[in-house]
Amino acid sequence: MTNTPFAPQLLTQVDVQEFWRTLIAPLGRHEPRLYVALIGPDHRPLPLLQEIAEIPAVMAPDQAEDLALFLRRTLTGRLDGGSVALLHCRPGPPPVTAEDRAAASTYYSALGGRGVACEVLHLGTDLDILPLPADEARALTA
16 A cells, blocks of 8 residues: 555646645634645645644734745745645634635735735635635725
8 A cells, every 4th residue: 555645736726625625624613723735836735734723813914924925935946836725714604704805815915925826715614615716805805
């Protein structure tokens, strides 16, 4: 028996959503958390998943900037052409709320400002994992 790491090719938003659904089970968190996956230039995730616990429902812009800077430094020279995938989890059911959109917009702005390529951010609730594209997050918080 071989021990092959779970590394599907993430080419579409649906691929990323299924990636998160496979990794984050069962659903349901008691406080907001952020999961970060590094995606190589071949569109496959590295066998590493970072969980950041005890985050606010909406990260402060300076905190999001620090995270983006860390991720840029992590990718540069090691994973040139790579990206990150983020899953923001919070307690409660769908649908996407204004607070969820604000959180996503903060992440997208910080990552974009630091030149970090980001897959479609996903929201994890007690019942489902939902995509939250940048244009939707920004349009609905403006």
